[in-house]
Amino acid sequence: MDRIVIEGLGKRYGRQWALRGVNARFAPGEVVMVIGPNGSGKTTLIKCLLGLVHATEGGIVVSGKPVGKDPSYRAGIGYMPQLAEFPRELTVEQLLRMMNDIRDARSGSSDDRLINLLGVDALLDKRISALSGGMRQKVSAVLAFRYRPEILVLDEPTAGLDPVSAGKLLDAVMRARREGATVIITSHIMEEVQRLGDRVVYMEDGRLRFTLPPELIAEATGEKSLSAALPKYIAQLPPQHVEGL
Amino acid sequence: MSMATMPRLWTMALALGLLADASAKTWRHAAPSGLNALIARAQPGDTIRIAGTVAEGTITLNKRLVVLGEANAVVDGGGRGDVIIVSADSVTVKGLTVRGARHGNLEDMAGIKVSDCRGARLIGNTLDRCFFAIYLNNAHGALLEGNHVNGDEADPDRMANGIHLWKCDGITIRGNRVHHHRDGIYLEFVTDSRIEGNHTWKNQRYGLHFMFSHRDAYERNRFEDNGAGVAVMFSKEITMLRNEFRKNLGGSAYGLLLKEINDARIERNIFADNTVGILVDGCNRAQVQDNEFRGNGWAVKLFANSTATVFERNLFAGNTFDMTTNGDLVLSELRGNYWDRYNGYDLDRDGRGDVPHRPLSIFALVAERMPFAMVLSRSLMVNLLDQSERIVPTLTPAALEDKQPLMKPPHGSDRH
Amino acid sequence: MWKVCKYTLIDLARNRFALGYALLLLVITVGLFMLEPDNTKALITLTQVVLALTPLLALVFTIIWYFNQYEFTVLLAVQPLPRAAITRAQYIAVSTALVLSFLLGVGLPLMAWAPGPVAFTLLLTGSALTLVFCALGLWIAVRQRDRARAVGIGLATWVTMMLLYDTLLLWIMFTFSDRPIEPLIIPLAALNPIDLSRILIMLRIDLAALLGYTGAVYQQFFGSGGGMLASAAALLLWALVPAALATRAFARKDL
Numbered sequence: 001m002d003r004i005v006i007e008g009l010g011k012r013y014g015r016q017w018a019l020r021g022v023n024a025r026f027a028p029g030e031v032v033m034v035i036g037p038n039g040s041g042k043t044t045l046i047k048c049l050l051g052l053v054h055a056t057e058g059g060i061v062v063s064g065k066p067v068g069k070d071p072s073y074r075a076g077i078g079y080m081p082q083l084a085e086f087p088r089e090l091t092v093e094q095l096l097r098m099m100n101d102i103r104d105a106r107s108g109s110s111d112d113r114l115i116n117l118l119g120v121d122a123l124l125d126k127r128i129s130a131l132s133g134g135m136r137q138k139v140s141a142v143l144a145f146r147y148r149p150e151i152l153v154l155d156e157p158t159a160g161l162d163p164v165s166a167g168k169l170l171d172a173v174m175r176a177r178r179e180g181a182t183v184i185i186t187s188h189i190m191e192e193v194q195r196l197g198d199r200v201v202y203m204e205d206g207r208l209r210f211t212l213p214p215e216l217i218a219e220a221t222g223e224k225s226l227s228a229a230l231p232k233y234i235a236q237l238p239p240q241h242v243e244g245l
Numbered sequence: 246m247s248m249a250t251m252p253r254l255w256t257m258a259l260a261l262g263l264l265a266d267a268s269a270k271t272w273r274h275a276a277p278s279g280l281n282a283l284i285a286r287a288q289p290g291d292t293i294r295i296a297g298t299v300a301e302g303t304i305t306l307n308k309r310l311v312v313l314g315e316a317n318a319v320v321d322g323g324g325r326g327d328v329i330i331v332s333a334d335s336v337t338v339k340g341l342t343v344r345g346a347r348h349g350n351l352e353d354m355a356g357i358k359v360s361d362c363r364g365a366r367l368i369g370n371t372l373d374r375c376f377f378a379i380y381l382n383n384a385h386g387a388l389l390e391g392n393h394v395n396g397d398e399a400d401p402d403r404m405a406n407g408i409h410l411w412k413c414d415g416i417t418i419r420g421n422r423v424h425h426h427r428d429g430i431y432l433e434f435v436t437d438s439r440i441e442g443n444h445t446w447k448n449q450r451y452g453l454h455f456m457f458s459h460r461d462a463y464e465r466n467r468f469e470d471n472g473a474g475v476a477v478m479f480s481k482e483i484t485m486l487r488n489e490f491r492k493n494l495g496g497s498a499y500g501l502l503l504k505e506i507n508d509a510r511i512e513r514n515i516f517a518d519n520t521v522g523i524l525v526d527g528c529n530r531a532q533v534q535d536n537e538f539r540g541n542g543w544a545v546k547l548f549a550n551s552t553a554t555v556f557e558r559n560l561f562a563g564n565t566f567d568m569t570t571n572g573d574l575v576l577s578e579l580r581g582n583y584w585d586r587y588n589g590y591d592l593d594r595d596g597r598g599d600v601p602h603r604p605l606s607i608f609a610l611v612a613e614r615m616p617f618a619m620v621l622s623r624s625l626m627v628n629l630l631d632q633s634e635r636i637v638p639t640l641t642p643a644a645l646e647d648k649q650p651l652m653k654p655p656h657g658s659d660r661h
Numbered sequence: 662m663w664k665v666c667k668y669t670l671i672d673l674a675r676n677r678f679a680l681g682y683a684l685l686l687l688v689i690t691v692g693l694f695m696l697e698p699d700n701t702k703a704l705i706t707l708t709q710v711v712l713a714l715t716p717l718l719a720l721v722f723t724i725i726w727y728f729n730q731y732e733f734t735v736l737l738a739v740q741p742l743p744r745a746a747i748t749r750a751q752y753i754a755v756s757t758a759l760v761l762s763f764l765l766g767v768g769l770p771l772m773a774w775a776p777g778p779v780a781f782t783l784l785l786t787g788s789a790l791t792l793v794f795c796a797l798g799l800w801i802a803v804r805q806r807d808r809a810r811a812v813g814i815g816l817a818t819w820v821t822m823m824l825l826y827d828t829l830l831l832w833i834m835f836t837f838s839d840r841p842i843e844p845l846i847i848p849l850a851a852l853n854p855i856d857l858s859r860i861l862i863m864l865r866i867d868l869a870a871l872l873g874y875t876g877a878v879y880q881q882f883f884g885s886g887g888g889m890l891a892s893a894a895a896l897l898l899w900a901l902v903p904a905a906l907a908t909r910a911f912a913r914k915d916l
Contacts, residue, residue: 013915050739052916075741085732089675090668098668102740127675143736494872520873539701542870563701565870585702615834616874617843620850622863623705625713626827653698 003028003150003182004049008058011044018044022058022208024201028150031173031183033193033214035230036203042186045203046153049184050079063150075103078149082156084140088129092120092139095128096146103147114142117168133160141169145176152176152183158192170196190227194218200226202234209237280304280320289333295320295341305330306338314341314370321345322356328375329357335364346375348403355380355409359387367392377405378426386415396425401449406431410438418443428454429471436460445469451476451502452493455483463488474499474519477506484510493519500541503528510534516541522564525551525577532557535655539563543609547645552576558655561585561604565622568604569613570645579604579647587650597649605641607634665737665750673758678725682718682759686766689714694774704775704783707767708862711787713823715763716794716855720815723755723798728808735916744912748799752904756795760788779865786858789896793854794819796903803910822855830856851892854899861892 002025009022019041026032034042047053049060051067051074059066065073086095100110115121118138123131131139137160144152152173158166173183173196187193193200194214201211214226223229269290274283278301283293289309298319303326306312310333314320322328322345329343336359343356356375359365365387372378378394381387389408396404407426410416416438422445423429429445432438433456440463445452452468455461455477462484468475474493477483483506490500500519503509509531516522522541525531531554538544544564547554549572556578561567562585581597589598608627612618621627634641673679689710697703727734730751737747767787771780798815805811830850833842850856864871 011915047916052735052738054913054915069743071741071743073741074739077739079736079739081732081736083732084736085730086736087669087672087730087733089672094668094671098664099740101664101668102737102742494869496873498873518869520869540866540869542867542873560699562699563705563866565867583699585699585705611831612870615838617846618831618834619863619867619871619874620847620856620860621827621831622867622870623709624827624856624859625709625823626831628709 002026003063005061006045006049006058007060009045009048009055009060010057011048011053012056017056017206019048019206024208024211026182026184026199028180028182029177030198031177031185031196032199032201032211033197034184034186034201034203035188035193036209040203041206042203043155044206045208046155046184046186049151050074050077050153075147076150078144078147078152080137080140080144080152080154080157082159083133084136086128086136086139089127091125091127092131093124095139096124096142099143099146110146111148112146114145114168114172117172118142118165134162134165137161138165141172145172148179149176150181152181154183154185156186156188158187158189190225190230194226202230204234209234274299277301284308284310300345303327303330306333306336308333309335311337311339312341313337313339318342319344322347324348326352327354327356327358327380331357331359331365332362334362335366336362337366337368338370339366339368340370342371342373343375343378344373346377348376353377353380353405353409358382359384363387366390371395372407374404376403377407377409378423379408381408381410381413381416383412384410384416385413387413387417389416389418390420392421394421394423394426394429396427396448398425398447401425401427401447404449406454407445407448410435414438417441423452424448428452429468430454432456432458432461434458438462439464441465443467445471448472454478455480458483462486467491468493468500470494471498473497474501474521476502476504477509478502478504479506480509481507482509485512485514486510487513489515489517490519490522491515491517495520499524502526503531506531511536515539516544521546524548525554527551529553531555534558536560537562538567542566543569546570547575547577549573549575554578555580556582558582558651560654562654566606566609566612568645569609570605570642573642575642575645577645579645581649581651582647583651583654584647587652589650591652596652598652601646601648602650603635603638603641603643603646605634605638605645606631607640610640662742662746662750662753665742665747666754669751669754670757673754676726676758678722679758679762682722683762683766686714686763687770690767690770694770700775704779705866707771708779708783708859708866711767711783712790712855712859712862715787715790716822717816717819719756719759719791719794720798720801720819721812722759723795724802724811724815725808726755727751727799727802728811738916745908748803748908748911749904752796752799752907755799756792756900759791759795763787763791779862782862782865786861786896789893789900790854790858792900793896793903796900796907800903800907800910803907803914822853826853827856851895854896857892857895 004026006022006024011019036042044053048055062073120138120142157169177183197214199211200214202209217233218229221229221232271292272283273294274280275296280299281304287310292311294313294315295318296315298321300321300323302323304320319342320328324345324347326347328346346356347354355377356372357367358380360382363385365384367389369391372394374397379389394407404426406428407423408430410432412434414436418440420442424447427449429448429452431454435458438461442465444467446469448471450472452471453475457479459481464486467489470492493500499521500516501523503525505527507529511533512535514536517539520542522538522544524546526548528551534557537560540563543566544561545568547570549570554577557580559582584602584604587598587602589600592599608631690707693703693707768784801814802811
């Protein structure tokens, strides 16, 4: 059974459609890489899934629950934004406790492996305001993974991280996948997309152009690396349908 | 001989009289009736002690007697007329509770009426809901001390004046408490008298009221919550010192109303929380010095028909309006007062502001015309309006200004 | 909601601007009473400062805080929480922090120097104004995407309520002074929360003058139990309605 079902999803800002006619299904244990140029609708798609943006038409069903007014479906979502900001005067420990309280998580039910892996345990007494950008990303990663989410949404997760931490984070992604999570990642780094992705979702002008496993894209173009294959593959696509846009 | 020392001389005379009178007797009366008969038998100089309640109508003291009330001594007039009439010189009435004067507007019936005599002493009596309480008519050198004059709290409208003086001189009124009457203390054609340390409150009209009275002084009295405050009218050379005028509130209520009076001295008084602190109407040469005006609606209403009124070293703080006037030409003077609204500076550090203060507010004029404009009182807009008017007077008389306003309140809090 | 509120308050308790606000008020109040030789004058000046400053700072602080907090608010919106709970928690936290700052900065010295009915009314209305303008600030902030624009709208709101509204009132009074507009003026003034607060304080400071007017409309209107209740209800509405509007706007907003 699909964990995420997106049907006829569209979002209009004023007269401009940011997203239109998106259909997709994502399964448990699958890593989905969402790529596309700036303004292609990646962010809007993810925000619709997170419930941050209200769809103009169509909808999303997550584990059988429609994305809408009832916030309970979000209990199964872990989200790591591109740039994490937290209340500056809280300590890291207080922040973790706050999230625990919001999630009504009992001690023991949360996954604290990343805290040690990323070295966040050394930061527990520090105020957020004393953390560097990279440290905040690590805290953000900890929060995203902590409640064993069925769905992980990571927005450019490695952007602010050092290579070692980035590696650890991607290991955690793979582990989550093994444990059955649906992982949705936006990334500009094609090596990452190629290495992690079970499927690539390509967005352009508010449309979902294709979803394919990265190796199929490579195969179709005869290139080894996705970064080389992707432009070729896109170039041979039929021109975009423009009705309604 | 100063008239102010008269009461003391009368006291001495009385004492000498008693000493000389070797045959003076003390009587004790403890029956509801028969007091007038006893008075008829007594000789001048005798003392009558009264116990219990006497209820035989009007008692007339027509010879030099001392009447002393024991505890619970009551003289009840039964509503038939005056209760006690004093018509001889040097009578003392002390420690009685007097009630039952007849009410009615045709005759002035009183609890104790003193007529056409000298040296009466009324001390420590309680006058309970009498029409007039103490009434002096053509009396000289009398002393009224420590009496408690209470009117009718339930129906003060039917009461006449508490202490009422008509054509008297050399009177001392000291330490009495008067409340719930029409006027607390009323003086008409009264000269060379002193009113000090009294407390009047909740009287229907004025706490103290002068008419056509001259060379009198009142000092250290408290006037609180009376219908219209204190009025001094058509009088000359009245000295008003260290009194407190408080909470006289209402449409025509004043702390002090001065009407057509000359050469008044008004010094070191406190005017607090009155609708109008002082209203000066048609007065000449009033000296208003070292007073404190706090929290009044209008601290001073100075009518333009007054001349040579001098305001000096007074304190104005927390009043809604410090000063208003009704004409363009103001012949009065402001010298070195403290104004809490003053926001000038004192570069030469002599304690006096270097730029003059104009206490008239344009908003006061607006509120005069449209009382409902008061909703804007103390708003930023009204402050800006008033500030600009102070800098460039357009609608208020520019002449009324304090050229050297004080930077700090004068003489602190050691007023009394 | 209370969980969010609690941690937001912990954060605000260490917020340097909230502390700075308390300190600023403390300095102003203590300074006024120390420098001003007359307590009555100090109290009246303080009244005017409070009436101007609390709305302004509540507006600006709430707006800036909202935008500083925005990314985290988005993160909260991804948690299994209703949107309304987030806005309510934030409103309660910010307004509580500002009211506490106000009571600390103004209340403490006031209790020391000039306790009494005026001080009491001042603290009450100052707190009410903080609640009102926090709600307005939140509403403005939620509806704007741009911080500078939101602050601009906040300032415009303040100038309108502080000055323009009264100017308009005075203009109405002068223009229609020959008509029976008196019954209209007081309710009209009471519509503006700053004016209403000022009138409530003025009823104590300027009572003597107000009683000088026949009819004593003001006393009837505000002095009675019903009037006091109506005033309190009006101020409460001024806080609750914008807070509810902010909650609704945030719930409908695309973050």
